[in-house]
Amino acid sequence: MTGLEALLRSVYSALDSDEFQEAVWRSSLHAEERVPQILEKYSYIRRLAEEVLEARRRAISNIEEVLERLRESARRVKLNLYFAETAEDARRIVGRIIGSGKTVVFSKSMVAEEIRLREYLEENGNEVWETDLGQLLIQLENGKPMHTTAPAIHLTVEKAARLVIEKLGLELPSDPRPEDIVLAVRGFLREKFTKADYGVSGANAIAADTASIVLVENEGNIRLVTGFPERHIVVAGVEKVVETLDLALKQALVQAAYAGLFPPTYMNIISGPSSTADIEHRRVYGAHGPREVHLVLIDNGRMKARGTPLEEQLRCIRCGRCQWECPVWRHTANIWGGEVYGGPMGINWTAITEGLEKGGELSMLCLQCMRCDEVCPVEIPLSSIIHWLRKNYVASLLS
Ligand code: SF4
Helix, strand or coil: CCHHHHHHHHHHHHHCCHHHHHHHHHHHHHHHHHHHHHHHHCCHHHHHHHHHHHHHHHHHHCHHHHHHHHHHHHHHHCCEEEEECCHHHHHHHHHHHHCCCCEEEECCCHHHHHCCHHHHHHHCCCEEEECCHHHHHHHHHCCCCCCCCCCCCCCCHHHHHHHHHHHHCCCCCCCCCHHHHHHHHHHHHHHHHHHCCEEEECCCEEECCCCEEEEEECCCHHHHHHHCCCEEEEEEEHHHEECCHHHHHHHHHHHHHHCCCCCCCEEEEECCCCEECCCCCCCEECCCCCCEEEEEEECCCHHHHCCCHHHHHHHCCCCCHHHHHCCCHHHHHHHCECCCCEHHHHHHHHHHHHCHHHHHHHHCCCCCCCHHHHHCCCCCCHHHHHHHHHHHHHHHHHC
């Protein structure tokens, strides 16, 4: 079976499932209303988005300089910095830090998904738990995230309840509401947070001038993942680095707004391990938060994308706004995607991380309606990039 045939079969199974269609449709309607309301109420978001667009263009075209600046800052704040060319390199680096027999808590990270980090650590004999509720549900159903910021949108409340009852043995009322699931999972994960040896997170943005990791969230799990265990590991794509901390904060705010959750409940800034200077004003590292922080920056096809139409995709802030807007994605979610990424942004990210052929297969289902282009906060010409992938893919089939 060709890759395209396999894709069509998966898409058909999504179209054929009433439960899947109902769940994705409900979520899309909620998200669709929310973002325009946020943009109207907080008019400065559009201005911030323009600044972020310019900052991301500059950072990507000067990436070597920006990374060099990050290297110097990382030394200053005692952040351990690594560069991984491939997904395998990244897994190996994290695997060496963690070893085996440990308890590891994850906050949601698409890059961790991209490199199959959770599975790798489990194979190495570690107990690993996702702590974002949606991502935990994905772990329990052994599936893949169906949206960039809302991974479990394909699950109805009934299906989510079945998963936590069957896979975690939790008790829920006979007609469970989302609140009941949240409460039960909260109790279950408390114990995992307190016994975790390592916390693994992604990054919404990274500031080169201060080596700060910026993370935005609503659940509060990122605070616990990055603050409670003795050691914190960050995995992020190289494209996440911008020049300064103020730009990194703006990027995270714009991401939260276009993801439809604004104001975000929490913003986290992490610049190296925890420390105190409370005795004789001498700085001592390893206070209440982690004693070590490691940042693994991952290339995995990103640097090679520069100089091609895919370069524009590198400024994506992963808000997922284009996915909600896409008429095809609203029936397929990330089933129309590669291993991890799906929909408009996901076709292009799949081409970057899994190769042009795979991206080309996915491009064949695009309607070229350009709705995704119109809503992207950083003006990525998504449909033009998809068109370029399709043209090359068709040419390769005909040659
Ligand atoms: S151009 Fe293609 S990817 Fe973009 S919204 Fe339309 S169908 Fe979706």
